[in-house]
Amino acid sequence: MTNDVTGTELIPAPGSISWNQPGYGRLDEETRLEAGPGTEGVARWLRATVGAATGYPFPEGGDFAYRMALGIDPQLPAEGYRVVIDGADHLIQGGSAAGVFWGAQTFRQLLGPEAFRRAPLDPDRDWDLPEITVEDGPRFAWRGLMLDVARHFMPKDGVLRYLDLMAAHKLNVLHFHLTDDQGWRIEITRYPRLTGIGSWRARTKFGHRASPLWEEKPHGGYYTKDDIREIVAYAAERHITVVPEIDIPGHSQAAIAAYPELGNTDVIDTTSLTVWDTWGINKNVLAPTDNTLRFYEGVFEEVLELFPSPFVHIGGDECAKDQWRESATAQARIRELGLADEDELQSWFVRHFDNWLTARGRRLIGWDEILEGGLAPGAAVSSWRGYAGGITAARAGHDVVMCPEQQVYLDHRQDGGPDEPVPIGYVRTLEDVFRFEPVPPELTPDEARHVLGTQANVWTEVMEDPARVDYQTFPRLAAFAEVAWSRLPEPAERDFADFERRMTAHYPRLDALGVGYRPPSGPRPWQRRPGVLGRPIEGAPPNV
Secondary structure (H helix, E strand, O other): OEEOOOOOOOOOOOOEEEEEEEEEEEEOOOOEEEEOOOOHHHHHHHHHHHHHHHOOOOOOOOOOOOEEEEEEOOOOOOOOEEEEEEOOEEEEEEOOHHHHHHHHHHHHHHOOHHHHOOOOOOOOOOEEEEEEEEEEOOOOOEEEEEEEOOOOOOOHHHHHHHHHHHHHOOOOEEEEEOEEOOEEOEOOOOOOHHHHOOOEEOOEEOOOOOOOOEEOOOEEOOEOHHHHHHHHHHHHHOOOEEEEEEEEOOOOHHHHHHOHHHEOOOOOOHHHOOOOOOOOOOOOOEOOOHHHHHHHHHHHHHHHHHOOOOEEEEEOOOOOOHHHHHOHHHHHHHHHHOOOOHHHHHHHHHHHHHHHHHHOOOEEEEEHHHHOOOOOOOOEEEEOOOOHHHHHHHHOOOEEEEOOHHHHEOOOOOOOOOOOOOOEEOOOOHHHHHOOOOOOOOOOHHHHOOEEEEEEEEOOOOOOOHHHHHHHHOOHHHHHHHHHHOOOOOHHHOOHHHHHHHHHHHHHHHHHOOOOOOOOOOOOHHHOOOOOOOEEOOOOOOOO
16 A cells, blocks of 8 residues: 555545645536446435535536536446546546445545534535545455344334445445344245244343343344335445355244244253343254255245345354254254264254255355255355364365454453443454454465455444444444455554544544444543443453
């Protein structure tokens, strides 16, 4: 990266910035906006956001002094862009519409934090832009955020807001964790009890599962099919892919509560189960029966109709085997298939849906436990327990998304101080996330090509409302976005002081967007949760 321009403070850091001449261009109420073929969606976005903040209409034509011109330059990488502020001309070019859109994010940052508001603060202010050229493009194709809406439901408007926040940071994959023991969040027409029963619980554990506190009121919600269509379309306008996750065969008590026949009925009375109200690894898992397979094929048929993503996430993590060991039905299936044990039974379950999705032109992705027992060639792995799963997958020729819990689980606490709310896990500071490296040095260059990218994961057990999600996610997501987008030096060589300097300009942008981030000085009084038990882990996380 080269940057000989002070005062730009862009996040993520671009590939290069240079002065065209020492001066400033300008936007005014007569600035026209010319959208070349394929960039019409970016023009709509600019009018809706920068137009709202400035109060300017940005007409398409007219003989005005200033103009913004959007265009596709096939010589640029697909997501690469070039922003040129040169006198009266403001050019945003990209290798595709996505590249132009990422260039528009940089253009907005150059205008200052008031460009992130929804109405003009001062109708008479001047909107100046440094006369510079920015050339840029991403390191990784998969720059993701995993949002857990199963443990605590996030209403649709909150999801749309997070898509805007992702776009502002040039993130392009929303991994949408829609089902778990604590709630089922997506309408499935043929199985109405999944939302009628599975989408709400009577009460909720407050804090870590060892906490004595309960929130004694119902919690729930789900997205209708039209909600999902809107979320997917809104994301697509921002060049974000939504990858749905339907978690199987573990993390399934909400589904079993709705349809008890899905559980291990020869071990427990599944009709007595309700949607789970606490946290941890649940022993109530799906039964490995043909009925269960047909049920979830029906679920996935409707999921595929809603999500055009080439990837579909099936979870596959933390599947307790206790009930399968006790179940005559499960043991009979093990013998019938000639399997060695319950671990191989889970692999059979995963491979069934691997083949099922492949036959329909989609690719299965799952947490790294799915490696145990082998995968079809097109399957991909989310490496969460550390780097090891990702290394194993890449060496076996599988694509990988790196998201090790020790580095980029944003539910983990940001500081070791006593005021940190509901402290979970290892301390992962802003600087720790900034120094995260997604590609482990053990991989050869050929193996490293299987690392599609990286994502930060936001698990919401102890995030009871959107304000808590904001606090845990920001400002660390800004550091993560730079790791995912920018071609940074080795972790020890990264200039965190420069990143902090740029963050002083970025915090006002987050303020303008209404983000309740953790201030550098520590939590504000209303961000604390005194007396709510967490589960802090002391020391540095293991590098596994």
